[in-house]
Amino acid sequence: MIGPVVTHYLFPEELLIPAENVAHVMPEHSVMHAALVLSSLGYNRIPVIDDDGKFAGTIGLSTIMGDLLDWDEISGEKMKTLKVEDVMDRKNNVLVQGYDDAQLLREMVHFNFLPVVDEKNVFLGIVTRKEILKRINFLAHELEKEYRIEKK
Template identity: 35%
Template sequence: MFSPVIERLIQEKAGSFLIPATRIAFVYDDNPLYHAFLILTRVKYSKIPVLDQQNHVVGLLSLAMITDKMMKTDKISLDPLTELQVKDVMQVDFPKINFAQTTLEVQLHLLVDNAFLPVVNDHDVFQGLLTRREWIKVFNYIAHNFDSKYKVTSITKNSDI
């Protein structure tokens, strides 16, 4: 559990955690794989969300997942780009969060192993991304502002530290 003081400082920046869906590159699960290949090549993100037609997050997709389908024993084939859809290649086992239902501590634990987390609303509709980078920016804020907002006194003797 976070210290209440630390949690208050985090909450001061909580509004900046979410990168809104309007600023996120994504693909639909029924897009042809070549479309996703082009998107991932252009945006230079390592992985992007995959949505269904109702804007629910149904997967994640990376360039490595696509190129893995293109690799043959002795050559690279472009056939999968026209023969497959995003849903044939995407990762379907991944964490996602709802801000209203996910504690700050759970968010942080999930970000240890994930560069980003898709954020959904109560209807499971994609709202944006929570990124490890944004959390690091919050901790930077805390590290630089803690002493200006709080006075800390030691509860142990200096020799006990």
């Protein structure tokens, strides 16, 4: 269990970046489109969201590069005809709305971002290591200024 003082610093509010502010692609987009979006934004991986706003998976540069290297011939033509849904990663750790902070912190050891969905799998947004690390910086600098801390 995470105590109240640490919670106060790390999770003063929900760290969610809401869906409308998160770059994504759709299952029917081409792999080329996804590569251009990832490359132009400088992201390694983004969520795939379907027409109903549901979370369908993620696609990353590693997904696309892995496929390129597997083909007999590395080809831009193939990137234009293949769709995101043909190559996207469907097994993703997600946080379901109402998740607890301890779960979030534990998962952040392994992932740069985690999608957050509601109980119907509607995509609500993401939480990122970046936002957590901003809060940690704040805690590291402020905790011992603001609190007296003694070994029990």
